[in-house]
Amino acid sequence: MEENQTTLVRFGIMGCATIARKMSRAIKLAPNSTPHAIASRSLEKAKAFATQNELLDEQGKLIKTYGSYVELLDDQEVDAIYMPLPTSLHVEWAVLAASKKKHLLLEKPTALNLAQLDQILEACQVHGVQFMDATMWYHHPRTAMMKQVISNSANFGHIHKITCTSCYPVGSDFLERDIRVDPEFDALGALGDLGWYNIGQILWAVDYKLPTFVTALPAATLNSKGIILACTASFQWEEEPKTTATFHCSFLSSASMDVTVCGSIESVHATDLTIPWQEKTASLFLTSGAKCVNLQSGSNVEAEEVVVETQLPQEALMVQEFALLVKGIKSCDKTWAEISRKTQMVVDAVRNSIDLGYKPVYL
Structure with a gap:
């Protein structure tokens, strides 16, 4: 039985890194998630990525594309952010994503050091959003x-x-x-x-x-x-x-x-x-x-x-588990945060x- 559309976690992809190709496919394969939007610093690059990777929304149309990360975070229909940005940018954009009430699937390494990761985890806890790093195995x-x-x-x-x-x-x-x-x-x-x-x-x-x-x-x-x-x-x-x-x-x-x-x-x-x-x-x-x-x-x-x-x-299984946590959230599950922190x-x-x-x- 197919997942009811209303239960799908709608993902925004922040950045067009090479690993995002693999993960965008995983978001499509996971039965409880769907790609909803993608952002790059270049709108043309975001559109090209969405087209080349056949990223379609729930209605079968090409997903939304944005020429800035802020526009993606301001999209009220986005439930969760997959973030494959360079590590030096994680703390800035992950904290902002959490403040916008976006659940966070963050590429590894999570941060340049523990102090930065703690800022990210604190923001996720304060704003009640789920955190997981994208370690697939x-x-x-x-x-x-x-x-x-x-x-x-x-x-x-x-x-x-x-x-x-x-x-x-x-x-x-x-x-x-x-x-x-x-x-x-x-x-x-x-x-x-x-x-x-x-x-x-x-x-x-x-x-x-x-x-x-x-x-x-x-x-x-x-x-x-x-x-x-x-x-x-x-x-x-x-x-x-x-x-x-x-x-x-x-x-x-x-x-x-x-x-x-x-x-x-x-x-x-x-x-x-x-x-x-x-x-x-x-x-x-x-x-x-x-x-x-x-x-x-x-x-x-x-x-x-x-x-x-x-x-x-395994990457689709990761997305599936993350989406299950997002949809079942009452208070954010800290298991994955503790694993990342250690x-x-x-x-x-x-x-x-x-x-x-x-x-x-x-x-």
Whole structure:
């Protein structure tokens, strides 16, 4: 049964960034949402984006287009804003969107630092609007299945080690001109664009318990403007039994999205947790009781592959969950805000560790 038109969350898209193409499709696919308007600093650009991506409203007409962000926020028919603006612009426009009573689906990284994110979250709370950052992998059914495996301590045991990577190789044009390597727009570089995923994955695995301290490992690769192009960091939880974690993010390495969580009994692994290789299927690999044959080679067991199917891509599932929260809102659900806040705290700690010459930063 199709969603009744009156229950659809009407989205305004603020900006025509590349990721907005993927998300505009997700808004169309989610059964409880619809694109309603798009804004750019150029009206012609907004119209071209809407046309090229076939963004139609509830009546099947091309959605509204605006040549300024303020016009979009003043549209009384817009329920929620999807905001893929450069990170340096988030605090200004997110706070204004909240003040206009627009629910907020904000691209990651959420802000340049925790102080800025707190301004955004406070505005959302004061004005009673829902907040969620647009980290898609949380919403895939494989993620829920992996969490179920990890949480079964009787079978999985204590989590001793978490490792993950988020890398993709970029060309010279990206390194010279992309906003993600320009301090005016996205001063966190690869740490914000890619490390955000890894930090979120590590915290997710341990139920968002913050590490005792974070240490960036020598040496991060920075460009001439001080933007992080690649970095590695380790986390330590000092309470017994101890847990450690490491991640590596990079604009310079071959594509990698591995995540491994090692328990004292089992381990679970995904090669593509951030963005599944396939849109409608994703795998996880579970290993239990593995030992080397004859104590020297091979293994006595093979990893069990579990394939998880989904009818909607993870970005559409994210939009669907966000829209459900928006439509059911009485007081804003703070779960996603707290997840974003803890992730931002650890992003800040890694950045601080690099700036301090790779010293530990306690949380």
